[in-house]
Amino acid sequence: MRYMLTYDLMETLRNTNQWAGASAQAIASYPMWGMVPNPAFNLMAAWGEVTERSFSRMVSKPDWGLESVVGKDGRDHIVTVTNAVERPFGDLIHFKVQGRAPMARRILLVAPMSGHYATLLRSTVQSLLPDADVWITDWHNARDIPVSAGKFDIEDYTLYLSDFMDHLGPDLHVIAVCQPAPLALAATAYLAAEKPKAQPRTLTLIGGPIDPDANATDVTDFGRRVTMGQLEQVMLQRVGFKYAGVGRMVYPGLLQLASFVSMNAETHSKAFYDQIMRVSKNEDGDRDKHNRFYDEYLAVMDMTAEFYMSTVERIFKNREIAENAFVVNGRAVDIGSIDNVAVKIVEGEKDDISAPGQCLAALDLLTGLPDSKKAAHLEPGAGHYGIFAGKSWRSNIRPLVLNFIDANAKAEPVGKKSA
Template sequence: MKPMATYDLMESARITNEWFGSTAKAMFSHPAFGLSLNPMVRLTAAWGEVTERSFSRMAMKPDWQIDTVVGEDGRDHLVEMETVIAAPFGDLLHFSVQGREDVERKVLLVAPMSGHYATLLRSTVASLLPDCDLYVTDWHNARDIPVSKGKFDVEDYTLYLVDFIRHMGPDTHVVAVCQPAPLALAATAYLAKHEPEAQPSTLTLIGGPIDPGAAPTEVTDFGASVTMGQLEQHVIQRVGYKFAGAGRLVYPGLQQLTSFIAMNADTHAKAFFNQVVNVARGTASDHDRHNKFYDEYLAVMDMTAEFYLSTVERVFKEREIAKNVFTVNGEHCDIDAIHDVAVMTVEGANDDISAPGQCVAALEMLKGLPDDMKAEHLEPGAGHYGIFAGRSWRNNIRPLVLDFTKKNARSNRRSKAA
């Protein structure tokens, strides 16, 4: 029986560090030190400011901060977020652009549930809005979901995607980023078998572990080296008393964040140090590059224990998607059943999370899909983040994705066939 005290201890450590930062900032920013020539006074105040901001962001869900979009008429149009489907573990959001003509391209952007909120894709959303009628999956923080709402594992996740795609209709273009790529493929296969008329027009898979064994990384090596018992023993915690999900078993976001930072510890330490110096010099700003990145990067959410463990076991260890043996409620999600959904894969040449080869493996698995309905792109010099939110996405990948969806829209295919 896992106690709640360990989860509360992590939250206490976060709050304590936030308090240390705010205290240092308050003390060493006091007017009494105004005439001091000792640089350590200003540096300590700056350290406190950066530390307080960093640890406070870990407990906040960021805002989308997308208020307007420029239409083809050159005018700014207000953007409103509407919850189309509300479910216990995740919602389907619609970014409704007010006052512009209807856009034919309807896109479902499937956000990853791997420790960060869907707002991690804010720049991706902003770049797609001018050309798309855009919907996004908004997964909930497991610590805020009461135990009475039940479980949520990879099969439930897949069925959520099935419901979202079904609701949006067969002219939908699905774009899955990172973690959901294999489950988006499984959801499409599920529809191909059970409701072929509800399948999306296209499926774009960006940097996802379709076949983790195709190209080893630190992530896949970790999954292979630990047993499920070790994971359950050492990384699963029970939500503490402070939250609505008290008692729920979760993989804490703070623990995931620690793993992320440890993978590039020197880079993050250098960024933190440089920001302290910039604050002390007065050259930092509230929305500078550092804060824009880390306000999002440090905002983490918990995953249900069953989702995390089933992902490691079934997607990474057993490679059920790659072997085409994945089942949902006992029903085989047969990838060979996909005949009428154009599929594109995107990979980054320098991706150290989903290395080149893992995502493109999907195309070899789609034996029932004609070659002219398959496409692949390997972006030179791009890392994991860059292929969906960086310069590579903006300049190269986004235009390719938009062209692919336009070319393979089901309505266009029907008109060509006629």
């Protein structure tokens, strides 16, 4: 019960801050204060507005907000989000472009399940839609999943990915961003052994911890600094009575958010101070740069305890992917069995989450893949976010990935080995 109380206490603190912000804004916005020539009321109202918006976003799932895309015919085509596959812990969703013929490129984006919703990749989806049919993994907030749905760990995650790939067929190009990179690699290897014809044409891995020890960062080295027992006692909480997942043990999104913010506390503090000043001077906008970023950044979701713990233990501590010793559903997954899926690695030179070298380690594991089907790109000056959603992605990486997809779109006989 103490875990439930802790979970509800954390949510109570969030709710209280939201209420305090809304109250401050309402009180300081009384028209009568216009008779008092004191900027304190404007500052108080601005603080309240920014605070209320920030804390309310922490429990709201952002909308995709993709209304239309311009086709090659020059017309706007409406985009609708539909569920292609529905599962208890995550769906496969399709961005259906109305009135447009099927595209030659069919892309599955594997979104991270590391505290944020799949909408974190909104700009990535938006940049790919004009040139491809796009699907994405939409992971669910663990607090909303009843305990009766069972467990969900990294093996279940890998099986979900393999099922999604199988559902979409072999003429598929998979792009995995950050956290799911090692599991997308494992899912492809799993298919190579179990359903060779279901393997995708290409696999692009962007800034993921294939081998966390290749170039450790504060984030990837975290698992080394604590024991599993300490993680279980400090990080895990049990969902309170307010939600459908009552009783489920989770790693709370709010706790994850606190960790994110603490890593760059000075930067975030300045960003919020500057926004308060802008609001007080009526220089802000509902979708200005600050709000666009933080509406997404602050929207967090809970992860199942077993997924969080198995990720730390098996990916970071035991390095099962890096050692090619990963097991799924009782079957050993041999990454070397991938022999006809072209693999591209993308890393950012200044990535402080998954540093250069961590993702590149995948190429050494692909012993059955000819060098002609391996590619790597290190983006100069790019940080973690930039390699999949920022300027570096739009200007340099996206064209490279699409060219890689096109160059390897033609199918080869399944099981063909390099000479």
